[in-house]
Amino acid sequence: MAPAQIVVVPQSPACRPMDFFEHQARARRKTFQLVAYFLAAVVCIIAAVYLAIAGVLFYYGGWGERGAAPTLWLPEVFLVVSAGTLVIISAGTIYKTLALSGGGETVARTLGGRQVSPNTRDLAERILLNVVEEMAIASGTPVPPVYVMDNERSINAFAAGTTPQNAVIGVTRGTIETLKRDELQGVIAHEFSHILNGDMRLNIRLIAVLNGILLIAMIGYILMRTGGSSRSYFSSNKKGGNPLPLVGLLLYIIGYVGVFFGHLIKSAVSRQREFLADAAAVQFTRYPEGIAGALKKIGGLADGSRIRSERAEEASHMYFGNGLRQPFVQLLATHPPLMERIRRVDPRFDGQFPRTAPVAHTADELVDPQRLAARLSAGEHVHVAAVAGASAFARRPTAAVENVGQLDAEHVAYASALVNELPLEVASTVRDPLGAVAVVYALLLNVDDAEVRRTQLAYLADKADPRANAETLHIVAFVGQVRPEARLPLVAMTLPALKSLSPRQRQGFGDDVSFLIKADNRVSLFEYAVHRLIVTRLVDRLAHRPPRSAEPRTMTRLVPAMTALLSTLAQWGSTDDAAARQAFEESVRILPGKPGSIALLPRDKCNLRTLDMALDYLAGVGPEIKKPILQACAACIAADGKATVEEAEIMRVIADALDCPMPPLMELGETG
């Protein structure tokens, strides 16, 4: 029976056309293609700049020795020009990449965004945060910070960042004031599709290279303004005058021609992705009227989706709707025509846009509308779904990996029900910084061993912030009522509020969490998941960013990291050595190429740091390799043939660490 379980169950192509890993692999190939286009563009620009400068020199009477025959081929000039152009383009590119590498927050602020406080009490903002939170929990990505652009009255939104971990979502004021919850959910689902498909990283690269090319035009502009203002550029006196303005003019033209072609490439990519994201929004919400309604309201608004910020241009292809004035040429539009987008989700649309007006929000909109929640009403149904998911996971652990990146309307409804079902006291406190700290402490208090719990409580009373201690004691009874399947999602919910801790507070918080985890001298998988979700991200990342590994392609290069990863999962997931050995061996069997040198590490060699390092290293490998890695992890966690709801949830944390967002494991209709 055992071998049959390990076989990867092929997905029927009719049900899911392409899985996440193939999709990612294809996106990578496409990125290479685009980079090649851009390299070609840079070569063309160098050639053009050279011709321009050589032409000017030729016009002004040549190079070098007086009296030498003027010529157009000047190797020294060519070298200097190529070097100069490359320096300028890379300077512009590197600068922009650095400026944007701070994650999506930089982009959001550039556009005049204000971060919505996680504990906001503004109804429209609260609805927005809830919609984002549900979508994040459903997709298995961290809850992103949300920004509102208060000065923009149009309907538009964007997702920015380099990975799902540092993504942010921004919406205009007009969006939250004129869209109903369903429509807002459609817009947010569209943005999540960009996050899940890795569109954002490509976007940032495109913006950066375009910025480099733009720099040439800018330098040309500066040269044009220097000197020669009193003289005509095309002075009749052939040997006289300052040539710099003419060079400047030519550079200016070349730069803008380069930017134009760059835009052509960028826009073509962007339009295709918008259609995909619209389709995904329908899949995530199973409610085409939502996103169609939002698009129609854009059509019915005088401002439409126009972004008025001066810096709107640089992020133009990240928007939900066309943020710029409609260009003369459709080829340059970053978004497909509105009408076409609407017709693709709502074929019966008659072309009559409704009159768009602000809607009065009601408290009902805080929760998912009955339409979806009815399928998975809060309480028992969620629990049943989670238990069914866990048992399906135990039966066929490797098949669970097929769910990566496959978000469905049921997952969103599940997440919504899960959040609604939280004890009121917990739900209301988890969005506040101190409340979030207390919820994490309370979740880590040991429930089985009274002695350990006493040690933990004594530590909190003695060493932790006194207010955090008081709040923990206040909330601990309510946290105890949280169902197992909601425990890790609850940890994920604390993150937005925890991000507003000051560095000093983060340090203290990280120390406390580490102590609470190690109080019983062993680390459980749940404790690791908390550490990974919170401490790694909030505290360790402050000190050092994990190096992006240089894409190891062969399994042998991965052996040390895989050994650490699977050994630690096996040791922490099992109570005795025999079980750990069995789990480890079962998981190793899944790895392709049967690496021989992989052996179980003893328990004392497994610690939080090695596991973190292994995951960070493996996060850099290609998508084709990530799939078997995740399958091996799944097999390791579910090796004893049983899986608790929490174990199923931990699988999602591991998947998230490898940048493979996984929706909650539930028994969906089409599975099996």
Place this chain on the structure above:
Amino acid sequence: MEFTGISGGVLILGIGVAVVALLILMYGIGIYNRLIALKNRFKNAFAQIDVQLKRRYDLIPNLVETAKGYMKHERETLEAVIQARNTAASAGQQAAAQPGNPQAMHGLASAEGVLTGVMTRFMALMENYPDLKANTNMLALQEELTSTENKIAFARQAYNDAVMEYNTAREVFPNSIVAGFGDFPPAELFEVSAPDQREAVKVQF
């Protein structure tokens, strides 16, 4: 002005100077961006305080309303509480409009100090009314108030840390030069100097 051609040396020198100028410019922009980020961070931090302050201003009238039935002879204290609460609420609004502004922050700090003082007196008076102390509604409100005050204090610490980081960043060289080009006024800490607000209230289980 006779022009006879540009020598290679001049061109290389020109490009060199341009590259250095560019690097300096990029460095300056980097500092500018960091200052903006730090400014936004302390403003965000204030937003967290603001939400809990409002929560507290909402709770206090409920508390007074509940107490009214029992504390018939303490009208003056109750009125002082409401008065202080209203002053603090409007000071809070001003501070939220321009977090870090010295005048607004001082206004809020002193209004909060007064409010904390009268609340302490109010709580002390309550000791004389055992029935009121046992009222379940009162107990719930009091617990909520304590929790909210803790949250304010914690968020205030984060805000003060962020303000200090920002103030230091805008003062050191060469940031100070860059700070001169933009809108980076010094920000004010939010410190309430009431003796008992520094100590968290212990909750017994």
